[in-house]
Structure formats: C-alpha cells, structure tokens
Amino acid sequence: MSTIRKIHYILCFTLLLTASCNKDFVKLDPTDKISDDQAYSTPNAVQALMVSLYERIGWNFEDQRFGEGGPGNYTWIWTDEAHGSYTWSATANTNTVSDNFGWWDYVLIKDLNDFIAKISDATVTAELKTRYLSEAHFLRAYIYFSMVKRYGGVPIVDKVLQIGIDELNIPRSTEQEVYDFVEKDLNIAIEGLLTKYEDGTDKYRATKYAAYALKSRAMLYAGSEARYGTVQLNGLLGINSTLAQSYFQKAFDAANEIIKNEEIKLYKGNPDYALNYQKIFDGSVDPNANSEIIMAKGYAMPNNAYNFDLYNAPQSFKVDWGCFTNPTADLVEDYEYTDGTAGKLKIKDGSGQYIKYSNPADLFKNKDPRFFATILYPNATFNMNGNPQGNFIGIRRGIMVGNNTLQTDDANQTHGSGTFATTILGKDGPTVANGDQTKTGFYIRKFMSESSSFIPGWGKTETPGIIFRYGEVLLNYAEAAFEINNATQAAWAVNEIRERAGMPKHVSIDMAKIRHERKIELAFEHHRYWDVRRWHIAHTLFNNTPLHALHPFLVWEDGKPSSEMSYVFQIVQIPNRPTRTFLNATYYFRIDNSGANTYLIQNPGY
Known part of the structure; x- marks a missing residue:
C-alpha cells in the first residue's frame, strides 16, 4: 500500500482535525479532564470531541471488532460457516454455540448524551452543529441496536443523568421501545446528515445513506423478532406480531432510499466475476473508488492495523x-x-x-x-x-x-x-x-x-473494514419486500446480486432462496450468526448438528x-470436533446484573 494511501486512511476515519495534511492535529486532554468551556470553545476542539466519539466506537463497530480481534471473536466459527483450527480453541472443546459477544456500553452512551445536550452552545456554525448532532444520534442508534439484538429490551438513557436529581436505577424498556428509539435517533440523523463530505471522508463517517443502511438493518431485525420470536417478560423480550408488517415496510423504505441513489451501486470493476467479488473485500481497491461501500473503517500501519x-x-x-x-x-x-x-x-x-x-x-x-x-x-x-x-x-x-x-x-x-x-x-x-x-x-x-x-x-x-455495503442493502430490501408480499421487488433485488456474481437469475422467489443468497453473498461478514438468531431457526439448525x-x-x-x-x-x-448445538436461552444474551445493575431483570435461562 502506498504511503499516500496510508495517510489517506488515517485522515479519513479519524476525521482530521484540520483540512490540510501539513497541519498538526489539535491535541486535547481526555474530555473528563477539561472544562466544557475548553471542549466546546473552538471548531477544532468540538471536532476533537467528535473524533473521540468515533474512535471510541471505532474499534467497536461490531462487524469490525469481531474481525480485527483475536480468532475467538469470529462469529462465523459458531455457525455452519467455519470451524476454528486450533485444538485448544473453544470450538474444538465445546458444542454449545457461544454467546460471548456481549456489548453493554452505557459509558459511551453517557458521553454521547452529554455531547447531544451541549453541542447547541458550541462555538461552531449552525451547519456544523446540525451535522455533529446528527452524527451523535447515528452513533447512539448504532449502540442501542447492537444491544437490543443481543439482550432484547435494555434501559433507554437519552439524557445525562444527575445524581440526586434523576432516578439512576432505570429499568429495562421493552424490546419494541428500544427498536423504536433506534428508529427515532436514525430519523434525526437522516434529517441532518449530508450525503457527501467535501473533504472526502464520506466513506469513513456517518452520512445520510449510512443512516439509511443502519435503519434498513435494524428495522429488518425488528420485523423478524415480531414475526418469528415470542413475547416474553411482559415485552422485555419479543415484539407483538401485529407490528411485523410495519417494521418490514420501514426496512424496505430505508433500503429503497439508497437504491434510488445512482452513485451507490454494486461494484463491477473487473470483468472476471470471482476477481471482481474478491476485490470488494481484499483492500486492493480504495474505498473511495468502490461504489458499493457505504461506510467503512480505515486502517494503516504502524499504529492502526490489525492481525x-x-x-x-x-x-x-x-x-x-x-x-x-x-x-x-x-x-x-x-x-x-x-x-x-x-x-x-x-x-x-x-x-x-x-x-x-x-x-x-x-x-x-x-x-x-x-x-x-x-x-x-x-x-x-x-x-x-x-x-x-x-x-x-x-x-x-x-x-x-x-x-x-x-x-x-x-x-x-x-x-x-x-x-x-x-x-x-x-x-x-x-x-x-x-x-x-x-x-x-x-x-x-x-x-x-x-x-x-x-x-x-x-x-x-x-x-478496510466494511460496515455497510450496497450488497447487504439489496438483500435487506429483498427480504423485507418478500415479508410485505412484494415478491416482484424481492426477486429483482436478489437477481441484481446474482447477476453481478455471474449466476443465473431466479425465475421465482421464496424465503428459502432469499436466505440462501444472504448466506452466500454475506459469508464471513458477521451476518450469519445474527441472522439465524433473528429468524429463530438456530435451535433447529444447530440441534446436535455435525459439520x-x-x-x-x-x-x-x-x-x-x-x-x-x-x-x-x-x-x-470434522474429526475430533464436537457437534454444534444452540441453546434456546442464547436467543437473548445474559445480562450482567451484578454490582450496580442488580435491579435489572435477567433474561430467561440464566
């Protein structure tokens, strides 16, 4: 990789605090050691805060956290996609599908809430206030979606809590309420985000289309929980089945907003079908030249690369x-x-x-x-x-x-x-x-x-780690379309994917074909683990199943x-490897209700 490209990755994802490569970064003390007067007093200081929020969620963009972490973080070794080779690894020694993919980050939510509350008084233009506010809502929605798909309903904290004034033991909201909160945050983000950034960072930070992509994913998950899940604990888990149609419609509509943008499209930079598909992911094509990438995380040696x-x-x-x-x-x-x-x-x-x-x-x-x-x-x-x-x-x-x-x-x-x-x-x-x-x-x-x-x-x-790409959006669209009885559009979207891959188009479409296409097109992109959970088929798919x-x-x-x-x-x-089994309890992860969280209602099976 060229030096220029390395510098570009560093600048893009960390949102360089100045416009020129020749200027220094603005260096700030940790935000808990500086006053609000300092933190919000200049455009560079406010941008530094925005940078810190991205950086803190940066390695935690879950698709990339699992990809860049140790091998045990790969969700695919717990599905039918792959097995881990090491004889001492968890998949070599246990048959129970892991739920060791937790995410419970109320410290970052607290700081996002603080930023949302104070950005209106910052010393920046009204345009930048709107942009930063929208980005903060996007990041908060990302965190809450990542939690709700793991735990079901979680406490919704949408403001900075004051000790002695606010009730701090906030109970869990219902799963439906959390998904609706995610949608509300994303609607705010969509309203205020730009479609592109003049400094060329739009592949590395939230844009309007990144927010639409997250909305299409989140609403698809909500619809699946409503259609295939079961309401438990008075709604802390599960969503009423009568709401499935409306969530699928929202997923369809969000994906359609991206489809209407002619600049976002499937990557077709190489006439060889296999090589073309490979180049989407192997880093040989700059994300800015890849029409399929909606949002990615950039990396560069020596201090920002992985293993x-x-x-x-x-x-x-x-x-x-x-x-x-x-x-x-x-x-x-x-x-x-x-x-x-x-x-x-x-x-x-x-x-x-x-x-x-x-x-x-x-x-x-x-x-x-x-x-x-x-x-x-x-x-x-x-x-x-x-x-x-x-x-x-x-x-x-x-x-x-x-x-x-x-x-x-x-x-x-x-x-x-x-x-x-x-x-x-x-x-x-x-x-x-x-x-x-x-x-x-x-x-x-x-x-x-x-x-x-x-x-x-x-x-x-x-x-580069792809967080959202057009291929997933088309498959979200196809699944949502079929769920709302629009088989024509579902077939169109699936066939767009298949045609790009050099595969024959389907004459007719059904859910089995849509799910199969999702398994193939999104293989090893950390979707399969969550898909079989939201479809509630994991316990039958992995019922003492040999691979x-x-x-x-x-x-x-x-x-x-x-x-x-x-x-x-x-x-x-597979020799010397146990069969694969999924416990029903794993549809919702265990909540750590120790310490200050003892008041939280635990999920079933724990």
Missing part, C-alpha cells in the same frame, strides 16, 4: 499463528453451480465409485464465482509471503495405496522412494489432531491480503511422480 492475515494465513504461507478460519464442507456445498443447480460436490459417480480427478481443483469446476473469491480450496492458486512452498494450496489428507489408506499428521512422513517419494500429508494439511493446519480441508480467502510480497505479521493487516470436512487422497501409482497421479475425495464429519 487478520496473521491469524488466517494458510499453513505453508504463515509466519506465526495462521490457519484459524476453516470453512466447512457444508458451506462449500451451499455454493451452487453456475447453471443454477445445487452445489453438492461430485465425489462419487452413479454407481457409487469414487470419481478420480487429475487436478484437485477440478472438483470445484463451475462453482458460483463467489466461492473462488471466498474460500481457498485444494490446489487453489494463492500468493503470500514469497510463496515459500509454491503459490498453491496443498491439501491432502493421505494416500490411497490399493485398498489401503495412508494417513498422518506428520508433515515430514513420506511414501515411495527415490525421486518418486512424496509426503503423505499436503503442505497445508488437513490434520486431525496435531498442528494448526486446516481441520476441514479449506481456508478463508475473503479479506485476505493476497500478494507474494506481503508478509503477515502482528498489526500488519490494513484491509463436515473434505479429505482429498492421492491415488498411488507405482513408477509415477505424484504430479501425474489422480485424486479422490471423501466428505467426513
């Missing part, structure tokens, strides 16, 4: 950690073929005999192009860290010798002799027990920094180099 490539580099490309995200064979088979047929892998022929493939990659021929951009599969081409053992993914579980199968977790163990000797295990696994290598036969490609000159390391991932791995085997032929031998494949339950 995604370090944690997920395939075995033969890694520096230290690596290998963690292992997509399941179940997800792989969810990717259709380009003729629109179901994506079941062709392992055996009609007579039940294994099909032999001269190139392992041929097993995936004619898959949905998004598969090739999302998942690294056996013999896929890949570049990183100078390609120390070749620029391909070497996946082999063992060797078939006649009726016998040789398997090992030892990367150094070989079969054959002399020039024909070859390792039993592929250079990138898969292993069953030992090592970090993939346990499913696959690695993640989406988001990865693919370049032979890139060396993964601590704090070296600079790939699967792909094991390629080299078919041994004496007197031939391994490069001339064929491969066969087996799909097996």
